[in-house]
Amino acid sequence: MAEILREIGMISRALDSISNIEFKELDLTKGQYLYLVRICENPSIIQEKLADLIKVDRATAARAIRKLEINGFIVRKNDEENKKIKKLYPTNKGLNAFPFIIRENTHSNQVALGGFTQEETEMFYQLLCRARRNIEVDWKNVKKGKKRVY
Structure with a gap:
């Protein structure tokens, strides 16, 4: 998405x-x-x-x-x-x-985060951290000169 x-x-x-x-x-x-x-x-x-x-x-x-x-x-x-x-x-x-x-x-x-519940805020944070960790793998590889496969 x-x-x-x-x-x-x-x-x-x-x-x-x-x-x-x-x-x-x-x-x-x-x-x-x-x-x-x-x-x-x-x-x-x-x-x-x-x-x-x-x-x-x-x-x-x-x-x-x-x-x-x-x-x-x-x-x-x-x-x-x-x-x-x-x-x-x-x-x-x-x-x-x-x-x-x-x-x-x-x-x-x-x-x-206006209007978010505490649970929504925590979930949003956890999901963003997970997305960042996913992207970090590619970021580190590209920094080392590797190409991403699309």
């Missing part, structure tokens, strides 16, 4: 558009808030793991991380044991933006 993925895409693009407009006052643009939230939730995360969490390629993650660093939301620090590994941490500016982003996310969840 192709309509399901179209609906998910429309929801995602609408919420992303809203967030990009609302977060301009924080100097966050083009989805950077996604990266900042994950870094705040997982201080010391490495770039590759962050890209995997958000489901983007490394180049896309690198650009967003670089902009966050330039704008003072995050810092990169060398790992204590392996100096080649750079860990990502939120700055005070990033930590100050975090609650605003979470409030927006909570509000968006409440609007999106």
Whole structure:
């Protein structure tokens, strides 16, 4: 049923558009808030793991991380044991933006799930997680250069 993925895409693009407009006052643009939230939730995360969490390629993650660093939301620090590994941490500016982003996310969840019962919300969440896990298999394979069979 192709309509399901179209609906998910429309929801995602609408919420992303809203967030990009609302977060301009924080100097966050083009989805950077996604990266900042994950870094705040997982201080010391490495770039590759962050890209995997958000489901983007490394180049896309690198650009967003670089902009966050330039704008003072995050810092990169060398790992204590392996100096080649750079860990990502939120700055005070990033930590100050975090609650605003979470409030927006909570509000968006409440609007999106308006009229849903607790059981419907839980079922919807479980089904979306299952769909994501299904897609992750193809996503990981395509990242490795494999072709999907249609």
